[in-house]
Amino acid sequence: MKLLLGIGSAALMTLASASVSFAQETIRDLRSTNTLTLSGEVMRIMGDDFVLDDGTGQILVDAESYAIRQAGLSLGDTVTVTGTYDDHDFEAISITPDGGEIIYIFDD
Template structure:
Protein backbone atom coordinates (compact mmCIF):
# COMPACT_ATOMS: atom_id res chain seq x y z
CA UNK A 1 0.00 0.00 0.00
CA UNK A 2 1.43 3.36 -1.06
CA UNK A 3 1.03 6.57 0.95
CA UNK A 4 -0.40 9.41 -1.13
CA UNK A 5 0.51 12.78 0.49
CA UNK A 6 -1.68 14.78 -1.92
CA UNK A 7 -4.97 14.75 0.11
CA UNK A 8 -3.27 16.00 3.27
CA UNK A 9 -1.49 18.76 1.31
CA UNK A 10 -4.79 19.87 -0.22
CA UNK A 11 -6.49 19.79 3.20
CA UNK A 12 -3.66 21.82 4.78
CA UNK A 13 -3.88 24.39 1.99
CA UNK A 14 -7.65 24.73 2.42
CA UNK A 15 -7.34 25.21 6.18
CA UNK A 16 -4.61 27.82 5.65
CA UNK A 17 -6.92 29.73 3.31
CA UNK A 18 -9.99 29.53 5.56
CA UNK A 19 -8.38 30.64 8.83
CA UNK A 20 -7.60 34.22 7.69
CA UNK A 21 -11.14 34.59 6.30
CA UNK A 22 -12.67 33.52 9.62
CA UNK A 23 -10.37 35.79 11.63
CA UNK A 24 -11.16 38.72 9.31
CA UNK A 25 -14.89 38.14 9.71
CA UNK A 26 -14.53 38.15 13.50
CA UNK A 27 -12.63 41.45 13.42
CA UNK A 28 -15.30 43.16 11.31
CA UNK A 29 -18.05 41.91 13.60
CA UNK A 30 -16.19 43.08 16.68
CA UNK A 31 -15.73 46.56 15.23
CA UNK A 32 -19.45 46.86 14.51
CA UNK A 33 -20.45 45.60 17.96
CA UNK A 34 -18.04 47.99 19.68
CA UNK A 35 -19.41 51.02 17.85
CA UNK A 36 -21.26 53.25 20.34
CA UNK A 37 -23.85 54.06 17.66
CA UNK A 38 -24.79 50.41 17.19
CA UNK A 39 -25.09 49.40 20.82
CA UNK A 40 -28.54 49.37 22.44
CA UNK A 41 -28.32 50.40 26.08
CA UNK A 42 -30.37 52.09 28.75
CA UNK A 43 -29.94 55.30 30.70
CA UNK A 44 -31.92 56.44 33.72
CA UNK A 45 -32.37 59.89 35.11
CA UNK A 46 -34.55 62.92 35.54
CA UNK A 47 -36.18 64.93 32.76
CA UNK A 48 -34.85 68.50 33.00
CA UNK A 49 -36.33 70.12 29.86
CA UNK A 50 -38.91 69.25 27.19
CA UNK A 51 -38.41 70.14 23.49
CA UNK A 52 -40.98 69.01 20.85
CA UNK A 53 -39.96 65.37 20.16
CA UNK A 54 -36.83 65.61 22.35
CA UNK A 55 -36.05 66.11 26.01
CA UNK A 56 -32.97 66.58 28.16
CA UNK A 57 -32.19 63.82 30.65
CA UNK A 58 -29.85 64.26 33.62
CA UNK A 59 -28.45 60.93 34.84
CA UNK A 60 -26.62 62.48 37.79
CA UNK A 61 -23.31 62.60 35.91
CA UNK A 62 -24.36 64.91 33.11
CA UNK A 63 -27.10 65.72 30.64
CA UNK A 64 -27.95 64.36 27.22
CA UNK A 65 -30.56 65.21 24.59
CA UNK A 66 -32.93 62.27 24.06
CA UNK A 67 -34.74 62.08 20.73
CA UNK A 68 -38.09 60.43 21.30
CA UNK A 69 -40.93 60.48 18.79
CA UNK A 70 -43.71 58.22 20.13
CA UNK A 71 -45.49 55.73 17.90
CA UNK A 72 -48.53 57.13 16.07
CA UNK A 73 -47.12 60.67 16.35
CA UNK A 74 -48.58 61.27 19.82
CA UNK A 75 -46.85 63.63 22.26
CA UNK A 76 -44.34 62.21 24.72
CA UNK A 77 -46.33 63.53 27.72
CA UNK A 78 -43.39 63.60 30.10
CA UNK A 79 -42.98 66.18 32.85
CA UNK A 80 -39.94 68.12 33.96
CA UNK A 81 -38.65 66.39 37.10
CA UNK A 82 -40.04 62.98 36.09
CA UNK A 83 -37.67 60.01 36.54
CA UNK A 84 -37.46 57.67 33.54
CA UNK A 85 -35.38 54.87 32.04
CA UNK A 86 -34.72 55.17 28.32
CA UNK A 87 -33.68 52.24 26.11
CA UNK A 88 -31.98 53.21 22.85
CA UNK A 89 -28.62 54.02 21.32
CA UNK A 90 -26.19 56.89 21.01
CA UNK A 91 -26.06 58.80 17.73
CA UNK A 92 -23.53 61.62 17.63
CA UNK A 93 -24.38 63.87 20.61
CA UNK A 94 -27.93 62.56 21.11
CA UNK A 95 -29.52 59.42 22.48
CA UNK A 96 -32.18 57.91 20.20
CA UNK A 97 -34.90 56.37 22.32
CA UNK A 98 -36.60 53.08 21.44
CA UNK A 99 -38.71 53.04 24.61
CA UNK A 100 -39.20 55.11 27.75
CA UNK A 101 -40.25 53.54 31.04
CA UNK A 102 -41.74 55.73 33.74
CA UNK A 103 -41.15 55.20 37.47
CA UNK A 104 -44.63 53.61 37.72
CA UNK A 105 -43.65 50.95 35.12
CA UNK A 106 -45.61 52.40 32.19
CA UNK A 107 -43.65 52.01 28.95
CA UNK A 108 -43.91 54.40 26.00
CA UNK A 109 -42.89 52.82 22.67
CA UNK A 110 -40.94 55.12 20.38
CA UNK A 111 -41.14 55.25 16.59
CA UNK A 112 -37.94 53.83 15.12
CA UNK A 113 -37.16 55.85 11.97
Protein backbone atom coordinates in the same frame (compact mmCIF):
# COMPACT_ATOMS: atom_id res chain seq x y z
CA MET B 1 -23.55 10.49 47.72
CA LYS B 2 -20.60 11.94 45.80
CA LEU B 3 -22.55 11.48 42.57
CA LEU B 4 -25.49 13.46 43.97
CA LEU B 5 -23.19 16.26 45.13
CA GLY B 6 -21.54 16.36 41.71
CA ILE B 7 -24.88 16.52 39.89
CA GLY B 8 -26.17 19.19 42.31
CA SER B 9 -23.02 21.28 41.85
CA ALA B 10 -23.24 21.02 38.06
CA ALA B 11 -26.92 22.04 38.10
CA LEU B 12 -26.18 25.00 40.36
CA MET B 13 -23.33 26.18 38.12
CA THR B 14 -25.59 25.89 35.05
CA LEU B 15 -28.32 27.98 36.72
CA ALA B 16 -25.82 30.60 37.87
CA SER B 17 -24.35 31.01 34.39
CA ALA B 18 -27.81 31.17 32.78
CA SER B 19 -28.80 34.38 34.56
CA VAL B 20 -28.24 37.46 32.44
CA SER B 21 -27.75 40.95 33.81
CA PHE B 22 -27.50 44.21 31.95
CA ALA B 23 -25.38 47.00 33.35
CA GLN B 24 -26.95 50.41 33.26
CA GLU B 25 -24.87 53.09 31.54
CA THR B 26 -24.11 56.62 32.72
CA ILE B 27 -24.16 59.62 30.40
CA ARG B 28 -20.55 60.47 31.29
CA ASP B 29 -19.35 57.05 30.06
CA LEU B 30 -21.36 56.80 26.83
CA ARG B 31 -19.72 55.45 23.70
CA SER B 32 -21.25 54.52 20.36
CA THR B 33 -22.96 51.19 20.97
CA ASN B 34 -25.90 49.11 19.98
CA THR B 35 -28.79 49.36 22.47
CA LEU B 36 -28.39 50.66 26.02
CA THR B 37 -30.50 51.93 28.92
CA LEU B 38 -30.25 55.23 30.81
CA SER B 39 -32.21 56.47 33.83
CA GLY B 40 -32.42 59.97 35.15
CA GLU B 41 -34.44 63.13 35.66
CA VAL B 42 -36.24 65.05 32.90
CA MET B 43 -34.71 68.54 32.90
CA ARG B 44 -36.36 70.06 29.82
CA ILE B 45 -38.92 69.06 27.18
CA MET B 46 -38.75 70.49 23.64
CA GLY B 47 -41.18 69.00 21.10
CA ASP B 48 -39.82 65.58 20.08
CA ASP B 49 -36.87 65.78 22.49
CA PHE B 50 -36.12 66.02 26.18
CA VAL B 51 -32.98 66.55 28.26
CA LEU B 52 -32.12 63.70 30.63
CA ASP B 53 -29.78 64.16 33.63
CA ASP B 54 -28.45 61.05 35.39
CA GLY B 55 -26.21 62.87 37.86
CA THR B 56 -23.08 62.34 35.71
CA GLY B 57 -24.17 64.53 32.81
CA GLN B 58 -27.01 65.53 30.54
CA ILE B 59 -28.04 64.31 27.11
CA LEU B 60 -30.67 65.26 24.55
CA VAL B 61 -33.02 62.30 23.98
CA ASP B 62 -34.89 62.11 20.65
CA ALA B 63 -38.17 60.49 21.68
CA GLU B 64 -41.04 61.72 19.44
CA SER B 65 -43.65 64.05 20.93
CA TYR B 66 -46.47 61.46 20.95
CA ALA B 67 -44.36 59.15 23.16
CA ILE B 68 -43.50 62.00 25.53
CA ARG B 69 -47.22 62.86 25.82
CA GLN B 70 -48.23 59.20 26.22
CA ALA B 71 -45.64 58.73 28.98
CA GLY B 72 -46.99 61.88 30.67
CA LEU B 73 -43.48 63.27 31.13
CA SER B 74 -43.05 66.50 33.07
CA LEU B 75 -40.02 68.40 34.34
CA GLY B 76 -38.44 66.62 37.29
CA ASP B 77 -39.88 63.19 36.45
CA THR B 78 -37.65 60.13 36.76
CA VAL B 79 -37.59 58.08 33.58
CA THR B 80 -35.75 55.09 32.09
CA VAL B 81 -34.95 55.28 28.38
CA THR B 82 -33.71 52.48 26.14
CA GLY B 83 -32.16 53.46 22.82
CA THR B 84 -29.04 53.88 20.74
CA TYR B 85 -26.20 56.36 21.13
CA ASP B 86 -24.05 57.63 18.28
CA ASP B 87 -22.05 60.86 18.00
CA HIS B 88 -23.70 62.66 20.95
CA ASP B 89 -27.21 61.68 19.79
CA PHE B 90 -29.45 59.39 21.87
CA GLU B 91 -32.32 57.94 19.84
CA ALA B 92 -34.98 56.47 22.15
CA ILE B 93 -36.58 53.11 21.39
CA SER B 94 -38.70 53.10 24.56
CA ILE B 95 -39.51 55.32 27.53
CA THR B 96 -40.56 54.01 30.94
CA PRO B 97 -41.72 56.64 33.42
CA ASP B 98 -40.98 55.79 37.06
CA GLY B 99 -43.72 53.37 38.11
CA GLY B 100 -45.31 53.43 34.65
CA GLU B 101 -45.65 51.27 31.60
CA ILE B 102 -43.12 50.96 28.77
CA ILE B 103 -43.93 53.30 25.87
CA TYR B 104 -42.40 52.06 22.60
CA ILE B 105 -41.30 54.63 20.04
CA PHE B 106 -41.78 54.16 16.34
CA ASP B 107 -39.69 56.77 14.53
CA ASP B 108 -41.30 58.39 11.49
